[in-house]
Amino acid sequence: MSGTLTFEKAGTVAIEYAVQGIGGPPPRSGAGNTMQMPGGGAMRMH
């Protein structure tokens, strides 16, 4: 599930949410890969 985050200075950053099952635990942090975005942002891929 995709979306965007807009920051006052860094601009707009794309974000992709990993959707967890109903009642499932939240994902562990640190998983996935980080991708640098144009304009200085970055996002973590799952």
Place this chain on the structure above:
Amino acid sequence: MQTKTTLMTLMAAAAFMLAAHGAEPAAPTAGANTIVIDNAWSRATPKGASVGAGYFTVTNKGSVPDRLIGVTSAVADHAEVHEMAMKDGVMTMRPLAGGLEIKPGQTVQLKPGGNHVMMFGLKQPLKGARR
């Protein structure tokens, strides 16, 4: 005459160089700012649900403060950053006025029970990945 003009040009150039050398260093710009989004996740919603939530960790690796001022979702009519706070013994949820500030070097976690993204008017249920 020519010598006088050349001398004045040289003096002007020297004055410019001195002024430039003594100028204040340029302030950090937006381009120097680096925002890293980590561990973005959401929870599947039951059929017919109209709202969903999103969570992530945001780190400001830049040298100037930044502020999350807007969110969108491809599957919702609109989305907002909300905060949860205890008021008179009751947990309340409301839009975060003025956005969410992230100081240089700071990591802010949006998580259940705290700040989070609220998605309104879901166009479809949020579905978890099949394993």
